Amino acid sequence: MSSRAEGECPAAQGEAKQRLPREVWVLVAANVVVALGYGVVAPVLPQYARNFGVSISAATFVITAFAVMRLVGAPPAGLLVQKLGERRVYISGLLIVAVSTAVCAFAETYWQLLLFRSLGGVGSAMFTVSSLGLMIRISPPGARGRVAGLFSSGFMIGSVGGPILGSLTVGFGLAAPFLIYGAALMVAATVVFASLRKSAVVGPSEEALEPPMPFRTVFRHRAYRAALFSNFATGWASFGLRIALVPLFIVEVLGRGPGAAGLALTAFAVGNISVVIPSGYLSDRIGRRKLMIVGLTLAAVSTSLVGFTTSLPVFLAAAYVAGAATGIFISPQQAAVADIVGNKSRGGTAVATFQMMADFGSIGGSLLVGLIAQYTSYGWAFLVSGVILGVAAVGWIFAPETRPRTFAEHTQSRPLGPEAGGEVP
Numbered sequence: 001m002s003s004r005a006e007g008e009c010p011a012a013q014g015e016a017k018q019r020l021p022r023e024v025w026v027l028v029a030a031n032v033v034v035a036l037g038y039g040v041v042a043p044v045l046p047q048y049a050r051n052f053g054v055s056i057s058a059a060t061f062v063i064t065a066f067a068v069m070r071l072v073g074a075p076p077a078g079l080l081v082q083k084l085g086e087r088r089v090y091i092s093g094l095l096i097v098a099v100s101t102a103v104c105a106f107a108e109t110y111w112q113l114l115l116f117r118s119l120g121g122v123g124s125a126m127f128t129v130s131s132l133g134l135m136i137r138i139s140p141p142g143a144r145g146r147v148a149g150l151f152s153s154g155f156m157i158g159s160v161g162g163p164i165l166g167s168l169t170v171g172f173g174l175a176a177p178f179l180i181y182g183a184a185l186m187v188a189a190t191v192v193f194a195s196l197r198k199s200a201v202v203g204p205s206e207e208a209l210e211p212p213m214p215f216r217t218v219f220r221h222r223a224y225r226a227a228l229f230s231n232f233a234t235g236w237a238s239f240g241l242r243i244a245l246v247p248l249f250i251v252e253v254l255g256r257g258p259g260a261a262g263l264a265l266t267a268f269a270v271g272n273i274s275v276v277i278p279s280g281y282l283s284d285r286i287g288r289r290k291l292m293i294v295g296l297t298l299a300a301v302s303t304s305l306v307g308f309t310t311s312l313p314v315f316l317a318a319a320y321v322a323g324a325a326t327g328i329f330i331s332p333q334q335a336a337v338a339d340i341v342g343n344k345s346r347g348g349t350a351v352a353t354f355q356m357m358a359d360f361g362s363i364g365g366s367l368l369v370g371l372i373a374q375y376t377s378y379g380w381a382f383l384v385s386g387v388i389l390g391v392a393a394v395g396w397i398f399a400p401e402t403r404p405r406t407f408a409e410h411t412q413s414r415p416l417g418p419e420a421g422g423e424v425p
Contacts, residue, residue: 021138024147026195027131030188031154034094034127037184039162040169040177041101042243042265044258047251048174052110060244060370065114067239067362069121070128074359077129078352086130087196093130094189096123102182105175125355133351136338141404142284148334149280156273156327166262174258215349223289224340224350226392226399227333228357230296233392234333235358237303238326240365241385242268246319249378254312267316271323272330280331287403288332288339289396295328296393300386307382339402361388 049059080089100120107113139147169176218224246268247261254260283291302322309315341350369381 020140020143020147020150023134023138023196024150026192027135028150028154029195030192031131031151032158033184033188033191035155035158036162036165037101037158037181037188039158039160039262039265039269040166040184041181042162042166042247044166044174044177044247044261046244046247047258047261049110049113051174052113054110056248056374057367057370058110059248060366062114062117063239063244063366064363065118066121066124067235067359067366069118070125071356071359071363073122073125074129074352074356075349077126078133078349080126081130081133086134087192089130090127090134091189091193093123093126093128094185094192096120096126098123098182098185098189101178101185105178125359129352129355132334132355135334136341136351137343139335139338139343141343144338145280145283145288145331145335145403146277147280148283148338149277149331151334152276152280152327152330153273156269156276160266160269160273164262164266215353218340218350221340221400221402223336223396223399223402224354226292226395227337227340228354229395230292230329230333230392231354232357232361232364233296233389234326234330235361235363236365236388237299237361237385239358239362240367241303241369241382244366245369245373245378245381248373249307250312250315253378254310254315256312260312264312264315264319267319268323268326271320271325272327275324275327276330279328280335283332283335283403287401288336289399289401291332292329292336292396292399293393295325295330295332296389296396298325298328300388300390300393301325302386303389304383304386307379336402339404 045062046059049062050056077089077093097120100116100123104113104116107116135147135151165180166177169180242265246264247258250256250261250264251258279291279295299322302318302325306315306318306322309318337351337354365385369385372381372384
């Protein structure tokens with residue numbers, strides 16, 4: 001983080017319109033492009049797999065395989081970030097996903113599709129860990145919730161446009177979205193390289209950072225443990241359930257086409273983006289914990305009810321509510337991790353572990369909700385997902401607040417002390 005942001009007076013830190021580092025906006029723009037391409041692929045991916053004559057669980061396993069490789073690739077990605085810097089790892093990851101996604105369009109068998117998506121998971125781990133670690137490190141302490149909201153909104157904006165664009169490309173065949181996504185990631189890699197290549201914050205020559213905080217020190221913080229499970233629940237509901245099962249629910253239960261599946265995912269994204277930025281601002285004022293509890297509870301209830309809808313309009317309305325509930329806790333969750341880890345060093349293992357929990361949730365969600373739907377019903381799959389979100393809400397009831405009590409305390413070291421809502425080590 002720049003010395004200017006570290007050294008600003010308390011009054012300046014308290015300004016609602018505090019000037020953010022340029023790197024924040026670069027990351028937000030790149031997130032838009034990445035999510036736009038992913039949103040193009042998401043509505044058609046399970047159905048694309050089904051065209052190879054496989055079962056529901058096999059189709060959803062394409063999502064699972066991607067998440068498994070993200071999980072496996074997260075620890076090495078964290079080490080690469082420590083050695084090479086976030087920018088190089090981010091760009092390399094984007095390029096790997098771009099190529100592996102584009103060749104999915106030419107898959108001739110289910111197993112080829114599975115292989116290509118698995119390779120993409122490795123690249124995804126690289127750019128996800130590096131971008132999240134960079135976001136935490138460059139966020140001004142007094143605006144962590146705001147930056148987290150902008151960071152998430154970049155993905156959400158792309159998610160809104162992606163499914164719509166994907167539904168428009170269905171007429172070109174189910175393989176076309178993969179080529180579009182590959183091209184979008186090439187654009188994102190170019191944007192990041194051109195914009196950040198001379199940045200003193202993310203340059204590979206930066207050596208002024210402190211060593212990473214030991215993971216056992218971070219893990220002792222109850223709020224960090226609560227964030228790990230709530231991120232697991234987020235991965236389960238947002239990736240496992242919505243991406244893997246919602247398109248199939250729309251097609252096979254409501255009797256609509258892949259285009260309608262894109263609209264359903266758009267409804268989730270619109271609900272999310274409508275509250276994620278205000279929630280980030282609010283978390284900088286009232287704290288992270290209250291918003292985590294409220295958001296997770298509402299998400300648990302709304303997600304449970306979505307699976308029992310019987311018409312597309314009702315489903316879209318319920319999906320919007322579920323997306324808005326998720327948006328309430330996304331920004332505070334990332335801001336809480338930033339409070340705990342601090343910005344004196346690269347995130348290291350703590351950031352990689354936090355990201356891995358979402359992948360664990362995605363793996364469990366995409367695999368188990370498919371099995372639950374196949375052997376019981378779609379309604380039970382949504383209900384189980386709601387219960388998991390509810391358990392995550394309970395975890396935050398027993399967690400301390402992490403938002404620093406004053407802006408002056410933000411400029412001090414020891415982010416795990418009382419100013420972060422923790423105990424003095």
